[in-house]
Amino acid sequence: MPLLGFLNPLDNVHKFDPDKDVPDLAGKVIIVTGGNSGCGKETVLQLAKHNPGCIYLAARSPAKYDDAMKDISAAAPNANVRFLKMDLSSLASVKQAADQVIADSDRVDILVNNAGIMAHPHGLSKDGFEIQFATNHMGHALFTRLLLPLMRRTASQPGSDVRIVNVSSAxxxxxxxxxxxxxxxxxxxxxxxxxxxxxxQSKLANVLHASELAKRYPDILSTSVHPGRVETNLTNVMFDANGINGRFQRVFDSLAGALTVQQGALTQIWAATWKRTEVKNGAYYVPVGKENPGSKRSRDVELAKKLWEWTETELAAKGY
Structure with missing residues (x-):
């Protein structure tokens, strides 16, 4: 065990095992953003084993989808996993992706807002927002809003269990x-x-967005999760730059260790599938499925309301 492993714990309080504990997903329509690599790909792979009606694997290119499907198809050869082209940094691309889902499907049961970028160099998105905020929050906020009518119709059906999982970070x-x-x-x-x-800042927005979704749409179970520090390509940009953030992360990893992708995906899979009566709407969870109070800022109801209203105003100004 790493010297400071307690800084990156994996406390599986529910003894959650996707193979045993994910229920039959027959008929369910699932969407995972950033499903082509890392925890997103592992989430698709594990859910695909349990007979879903359809999983949309959202990625920026068919090549990324094709590469991911090599492992997913090997694990679940009969699963219906469809490519959904989406670039979260572009609101137009997000709208096109949502339109495709709405045209193709009469329901959405699970939305895992997993994709993101980390410590990216300074820049603006195509729509003029800070690039990390645009990708990690604005794109997901628009995608979620566009799908909400369909998700709410799904939630109104007997026996439904509609969920939104925002993948945040410590x-x-x-x-x-x-x-x-x-x-x-x-x-x-x-x-x-x-x-x-x-x-x-963008990851705080993910937590606030989930808590506000829970307040405004209580018929849908909305949560945010921290996957842990996971060994994925999310940190590649930071390591390549070799700045203070990358150097700090290397030291942290050497002392606290990094979770495997299989371990890192557990909390979002848990939040998407665990017994609904044992998952709290609007809550923030850490590995694995352990409720955490988060920070004072993440519990600020006025800040959550302000973020929601600011986001809605900006999206409306862009024509969405």
């Missing part, structure tokens, strides 16, 4: 000073701020 806890969300800077590259802090 980096959300970095936002302990300042406003938490720098609303006045979200349409700038935020070059005066460390990319790691900007990442934390």
């Amino acid at each position: 980096a959300a806890h970095l936002m302990t000073t300042g406003p938490g969300i720098y609303f006045e800077k979200l349409k700038t590259p935020m070059e005066a701020h460390n990319p790691g802090v900007i990442y934390g």
Whole structure:
């Protein structure tokens, strides 16, 4: 065990095992963003084993989908896993993806907002938002909003169990000073701020978004999760830059260790499938399925409301 392994714990309080504990998913329509690699791919792979009606694997290109399907098809050869083209940094691409789902499906049961970028170099999205906030929050917020009518219709059907899982990060806890969300800077590259802090801001938004979804749409079970520090390609940009964030992460990994992808995906799979009566709407969970109070900022109901209203206003201004 790593010297400081307690800093990246895997406390499987429910003894959750996807092979044994994920129920039959017959007829369910599932969407996983960023399903082509890392925890997203593992989530698709594990859910595909349990007879879903359809899983949409959202990725930016057919090549990424094809590569992921090599392992997914080997694990679940009969699963219906469809490619959904989506670039979360582009609102137009998000709208096209949502339109495809709505045209093809009469229900959506599980939405796992998994995709994201981490400590990315400063920049703006095509729509003029800070690039990490655009990808990690704005894209998912629009995608979720566009699918909500279909998800709510699904939730109104007898025996339904509709869920939204926002994959956040413990980096959300970095936002302990300042406003938490720098609303006045979200349409700038935020070059005066460390990319790691900007990442934390976007991950805080994921938690706040889930809690506000739970409040506004209680018929849908909405949660946010921290997967743990997981060995995926999410940190590649940070390591390649070899700046202070990358060096810190290497030291942390050497002392605390990193979870495998199989371990890192457990909490989001748990949140998507565990007994509904034992999952709290609006809650934040850490590995594996363990409720955590999060930070003071993540529990700020006024900040969650402000983020929701700001997001809605900005999306409307862009024509969505």
